Amino acid sequence: MSPNIRIALRFLTAKKSSMMMSLSCIVLGVGLFIVTQATTSGFKDYFIKTVLGTDGAVRIQDKMQSSMQSIAAGGNDSPFEIQVQNGQKYIEGIDYPGQLETMLRTFPNVSAVSEVLHGQATIRSSFKDDTIQVYGIHLDDHLRVSDLGTQIVEGSLLDFRTNPDRALLGREMADRLQLKIGDTFQLEAAGMFHRYKVGAIYETGVEDVDRVRLYLNMEEARSLLKKPTGASYLQVNLFDKNRAEADAGWMAQVLQHSVASWQYRERTWLRVFRALSVSTIITVSIFTLIAALAMFNTLAMIVMEKTKDIAILRSMGYTRQDISRIFLWQAAIVLAIGCAAGCLLGLGVTYAVEQLPLPIRGIFATNHFIVNYSIWHYVGAVVTAVIMVMIASLLPSRRAARLEPGDIIRGTAQ
């Protein structure tokens, strides 16, 4: 052990109560940082998982068409006109989904594509009527671009797959219409009435989906909505979901259709989560700042109390750098213990918070607190604490190093 560390350790034990205060602040700062980040990012990640599991990473819909404008080639009286592009307009739906699917499969990041037909209908149950949205899907394709398989809360997909007259209803829709598995209901669209049975009930946790979205097998949906060809949109799954924005831009250029990534579709909520995350970082950074101030205070006190020790060390050949390091080592030792204990505290509290019951429905479905165990929260907490505490420790350590031994011994040290 170097003499500087040895001295630092002994100086630390000389100011136990102050050091314990600094240590407690660091432990709390690091622990709270981890817990708040774990909970904030836990909800955010779960929201993203729900979004991806419901509407997929990328949605392709509406054909893009350049709109042209004629202008006179040689002034107002000119008989000649030229066509110039003055913008783009979108034509609803996808005429040839098969062609787009073939092109999409050439994108290296695309893992699956599902064709979806969408239209409005009126549902009539024995209890009440309501307006809903019908989604026609090829079940196996759709299971590859969504979490529909794991979102089933009642009934079975096998029933839906094998029987064309079966429908998948959202939890809220089924509750509102008082429909149960096997119950019969009527759908009315474009003046046609079709009778179906409830095959299964799903729950995404997204209120806007679970209340209005009803899935039918594609052929049934085509028949009901009178759309024998085409699709409303393609739902695309990606291997790397985080590349969705870049891929969406690329797809739009190549396919000449409007393409929306999940980040674009959910930008409002994502901004809310980002603001929440920044807000909690600021709040917990204040705790770490308090820890840094406590450390500053403790070290400043030790420097004042140890001026004679500093003088004697300097007279023995200890350099200014040695003196500075002795004080920085004290900060580093407390910091290391504080960070380790803070990480353990953060981990423990995160686990405890995870057990807390908290029923939430609306943007996702959960019955307890959602947390995210990420090494980066621990790294972030430790880096924040290290930066703040070491900066706070620099001042007293530099002051200690600047002390002149002659002045101290003469009793005139400032």
Added chain:
Amino acid sequence: MKAGGPDDVALRCADLHRSLGQGASRVHVLKGVSFEARRGQVYAIVGPSGCGKSTLLYLLGLLDLPDRGEIWIDGRLMSNSQDAERTAARGEHIGFVFQFHFLMMEFTALENVMMPMRKLGRLSADAMAERARQLLDAVGLGEKTHRFGTQLSGGEQQRVAIARALANQPSIILADEPTGNLDVKNSAIVFDLLTRLAKENGQAVVLVTHNPEIAQRCDFRKPMRDGVFV
């Protein structure tokens, strides 16, 4: 740079000037002091309070910088050297004993004596501990090596300070009123120890004292008044 003097001159200064204080209260404390100390000799600097004895001692110990003049330590001119060089010279060539002991209270007597050796880093940990024990034995504290500073009397603390000053076998021992805070009996013990060990090791001892008996027993007395030797 060599001083040009005989090899047994451990410390030499010439025409040292030093003023202390700021602005109107600035006082010219040392007014051209010249002095040399030889190995194996004990020098007492005596004089009234405020005459510049301690200021001279701190300059000779490279704890302070002179305004003018030169200081040679073991033949090397040190008065104009950088802080790092002066710090290294203190660790290697100079041992200090102060009036108020200045032991580090969080450390045992043994650890206090080992402190300068640890910085110099010439010996192994075992060799350092062995030498520290020998030195504490020599000052009569062989049984109290593991006592903390707070568990030692004033006289014992000063003896530990002497052992610590001798730890790196410096060529110069500078002592600022080493017996000033001790009773008569302990003063005699501390002075005897300091001079005996220094003479055995061939070290030059320069001590500042108000005690006429102590001064009388030194090899040389250097009376000072108003910043000059008289």
